[in-house]
Amino acid sequence: MTDVRSSGLLAPYREAAGRGVLLLPRCGDCGAWQWPPRAACRHCGGALDWRQASGGGRLSTWSVVTRAPRPELQADVPYVVAFVELDEGVRLFARIVGTGADALRTGQRVRCRFGPSPDPAISIPVFVAEG
Ligand SMILES: [Zn+2]
Numbered sequence: 001m002t003d004v005r006s007s008g009l010l011a012p013y014r015e016a017a018g019r020g021v022l023l024l025p026r027c028g029d030c031g032a033w034q035w036p037p038r039a040a041c042r043h044c045g046g047a048l049d050w051r052q053a054s055g056g057g058r059l060s061t062w063s064v065v066t067r068a069p070r071p072e073l074q075a076d077v078p079y080v081v082a083f084v085e086l087d088e089g090v091r092l093f094a095r096i097v098g099t100g101a102d103a104l105r106t107g108q109r110v111r112c113r114f115g116p117s118p119d120p121a122i123s124i125p126v127f128v129a130e131g
Helices: 011-017 071-076
Strands: 023-027 048-052 056-065 079-086 091-097 109-116 123-129
Touching (some): 011 023, 011 048
Antiparallel strands (some): 023 048
16 A cells, blocks of 8 residues: 555645645546545546645544654644544544644534644644634
């Protein structure tokens, strides 16, 4: 199985995130959104284009990270990571910022923002709770 992190498939996603835009692959034939990126549509095999996603979604599950997985994240703990079900029907794994885990609830509306990653040259999608 190809590792999308090193395959170059994430390059358009990363470039757009640096501009504060959430781009996701979408099938030009059947219109299905996809995540993670892949070479062809997982439903019909059609060609994928990168399209701007709405940035809206719902909180699916989350967890609090209390032990930094890498030394550069030590200053950030504790922080919340979550699976977000985007309105486009795909799931993203991302941080939730601005709200502690105690105040989150399943199905809560969240919205994409962009924040710094451990590498200050890279901007990554994070989500904030709405309402
Ligand atoms: Zn398709």
